[in-house]
Amino acid sequence: MTDETTRPTTREPDHAIEPIFAERWSPRVFTGEAVPEAELLRMFEAARWSPSSYNSQPWRFLYALRGTPEWQTFFDLLVPGNQKWAEGTGALVFLVSSERMKVGDELKPSASHSLDAGAASLAFALQANRQGWHVHGMGGFDRERAPAALNVPEHHRVEAAYGVGRATPWAELSEEQRAKERPNGRRPITDFAFRGGFPQRQD
Amino acid sequence: MTDETTRPTTREPDHAIEPIFAERWSPRVFTGEAVPEAELLRMFEAARWSPSSYNSQPWRFLYALRGTPEWQTFFDLLVPGNQKWAEGTGALVFLVSSERMKVGDELKPSASHSLDAGAASLAFALQANRQGWHVHGMGGFDRERAPAALNVPEHHRVEAAYGVGRATPWAELSEEQRAKERPNGRRPITDFAFRGGFPQRQD
Numbered sequence: 415m416t417d418e419t420t421r422p423t424t425r426e427p428d429h430a431i432e433p434i435f436a437e438r439w440s441p442r443v444f445t446g447e448a449v450p451e452a453e454l455l456r457m458f459e460a461a462r463w464s465p466s467s468y469n470s471q472p473w474r475f476l477y478a479l480r481g482t483p484e485w486q487t488f489f490d491l492l493v494p495g496n497q498k499w500a501e502g503t504g505a506l507v508f509l510v511s512s513e514r515m516k517v518g519d520e521l522k523p524s525a526s527h528s529l530d531a532g533a534a535s536l537a538f539a540l541q542a543n544r545q546g547w548h549v550h551g552m553g554g555f556d557r558e559r560a561p562a563a564l565n566v567p568e569h570h571r572v573e574a575a576y577g578v579g580r581a582t583p584w585a586e587l588s589e590e591q592r593a594k595e596r597p598n599g600r601r602p603i604t605d606f607a608f609r610g611g612f613p614q615r616q617d
Numbered sequence: 618m619t620d621e622t623t624r625p626t627t628r629e630p631d632h633a634i635e636p637i638f639a640e641r642w643s644p645r646v647f648t649g650e651a652v653p654e655a656e657l658l659r660m661f662e663a664a665r666w667s668p669s670s671y672n673s674q675p676w677r678f679l680y681a682l683r684g685t686p687e688w689q690t691f692f693d694l695l696v697p698g699n700q701k702w703a704e705g706t707g708a709l710v711f712l713v714s715s716e717r718m719k720v721g722d723e724l725k726p727s728a729s730h731s732l733d734a735g736a737a738s739l740a741f742a743l744q745a746n747r748q749g750w751h752v753h754g755m756g757g758f759d760r761e762r763a764p765a766a767l768n769v770p771e772h773h774r775v776e777a778a779y780g781v782g783r784a785t786p787w788a789e790l791s792e793e794q795r796a797k798e799r800p801n802g803r804r805p806i807t808d809f810a811f812r813g814g815f816p817q818r819q820d
Contacts, residue, residue: 427665428662430662431662432743434635455810456633459630459631459632460634462803462806463803464739465641465643467754468756471803476812476814478812479812487813509732525760526756526776528735529738529776532731532734532739533739534735534739536739537739540635553670553728565814566814603658606677608679609654609681609682610690611690611767
């Protein structure tokens with residue numbers, strides 16, 4: 415996309431990887447375009463095929479489309495700082511994980527329900543990007559009110575919220591917006607990949 | 618790859634998605650081929666670009682290569698059921714997350730360190746597949762002994778273990794192995810994607 419090639423990036427992988435990973439990023443300025451439900455379902459379909467402990471598939475995606483009655487309920491759960499930019503997104507999503515999994519015929523606590531939901535969250539975001547949409551994750555939402563507002567059952571954890579939408583093209587951004595609207599960088603893998611165990615320092 | 622096309626699969630996406638998601642799967646029969654370190658680093662590089670709360674990048678990958686002194690330490694942490702098949706892998710990896718993140722100059726507890734590590738874990742597995750390797754995740758390891766054995770600092774959580782290796786080609790599997798060695802299925806998205814919040818049932 416022209417927009418992506420003209421937008422400056424700090425994402426130069428140090429090792430050869432599939433383009434899909436460094437291509438994904440989280441804008442903060444969205445056009446206000448609604449996300450068609452069919453487009454959103456493709457993103458969930460990608461999440462569907464993620465790995466999970468005992469194939470327990472603990473992820474649950476709750477969503478509200480812009481312009482529908484549910485939108486306000488979802489939007490009201492976001493902290494004001496996130497509402498500011500999420501207003502321009504076209505769908506709001508809450509990711510919830512089930513804390514229990516079936517092992518044989520028994521329901522047992524899962525030690526990896528959040529981890530497994532996280533895998534699904536990446537598939538969701540990567541697929542969105544390939545469809546021309548962008549996903550922006552949020553930890554800033556009302557964690558006390560969310561379970562009741564979203565009718566979340568017992569033994570489930572509300573993990574994160576996401577705004578999905580169309581990123582505003584670089585050419586249409588103000589100078590002030592441009593300063594924030596470039597994909598951010600990462601620490602090199604030598605900072606987090608250690609052979610044989612952690613080195614002798616706190617990290 | 619011929620191997621992948623002749624291996625039966627239960628993975629037929631219901632919605633159009635990038636092939637990378639349904640292609641990934643977790644074998645249980647590995648050839649014993651060692652994973653070159655340079656190959657493994659590419660997998661961590663893919664993980665590197667995952668999203669995380671405040672870009673805190675809480676994932677840590679600890680690894681041992683087959684045939685090196687660290688291998689045995691890592692291998693001994695696996696439960697016997699996993700040791701059985703992990704013996705054929707070419708690298709063992711433990712994923713650890715940092716429970717704290719920097720917000721401004723302050724170290725604060727992160728509500729999403731496991732979720733964020735899970736995102737990184739999917740990138741790692743997807744990239745591995747594209748390189749011709751396979752990743753198999755394990756929750757079954759000695760969670761009490763792992764932190765000391767891997768020199769894991771305080772405020773960190775050992776999330777999961779992974780075997781990385783070369784999947785044995787379908788043609789070389791016994792009938793008994795073939796029964797288990799086909800990519801597993803998933804529930805349809807209607808089982809986990811809900812508009813407006815959870816439906817009125819426990820799930």
